[in-house]
Amino acid sequence: MKYCFVIIYYCSGETETNSMDVLEKFLAANSKSEIFALLTEQCGRLGFDYCVYSPLVGGRNAEKVFKDGAQPLAGDSLVEQNTFVDCPAPWLQRYQEAGHAIKDPVMKHVSRSTLPVFWDDANRTEPGNIVFGEAREHGLAHGITVSVSVPGGERSLLSLSASGRARDADAHRLTVAGLAQLTIHYVHESVRVVENKLYEGSLPTLTTREKDCLQWAAIGKTSWEMAQILHISERTAVFHVTNAARKLGAVNRRQAVVRALNLRLISP
DSSP states (O other): OEEEEEEEEEOSOOOOTTTHHHHHHHTTOOSHHHHHHHHHHHHHHTTEEEEEEEEEESTTOGGGTTEETTEEOOGGGOGGGTOEEESOHHHHHHHHHTTGGGTOHHHHHHTTOOSOEEHHHHHHHSTTOHHHHHHHHTTOOEEEEEEEEETTTEEEEEEEEESSOOOOOHHHHHHHHHHHHHHHHHHHHHHHHHHHHHTTTOOOOOOHHHHHHHHHHTTTOOHHHHHHHHTSOHHHHHHHHHHHHHHHTOSSHHHHHHHHHHTTSSOO
16 A cells, blocks of 8 residues: 655734635646645645655555655655755654654654644644654644545655644634645645656556566565565566666665556555
């Protein structure tokens, strides 16, 4: 199963009612850079300062968030992996290096529930959690996370974060949740469409074994584990994954899996 999430860090301003104009533009985007620009524009229209969009391969492998293996990645190196990052670089690096994804109460919540979670509520269930503490140190004090299911059995996650005092009015909570759901749907769909356009008329042909290896990689299996499951050598498993990545124009295993999923070459 493939997961995607958007994180939008809220700092100031009021939500605008004409944000649908930008949402409709997402579907006409012709490149990932255009999607990124529209996403940051949408954030500005809604009164937000920072945003992060990233597909998550294998929802139970939270340690892979924003990472290529064990190496933390800078925001500008993530675009080809369909990850758009516009948030404080020190926080992105710290989140990766500290392995916060597997300690984050919000990530734990969305792995088992589609109900929205307000960060203040989650923080009360785990007082003193290091992730919330360090987030506040980087100016991210309050937030809400909403996860939604989309066609194809995939799932998306959207977080909104505020550096100032949280607004607790029920009407405001409902408004933010609705806008979050709309935005993630449009961003997710636009990325899928752009991925498909990259291969119009020349869809890569993967062998059965290459598809098998990518399918197992999608749920976080290592090359050694693939080898045991498929009754092949670890070297052969690496060979098939490398070949599949080359055919897909991917720079690493994670990107190969994302592209294969988007092109429906393997199942989510």
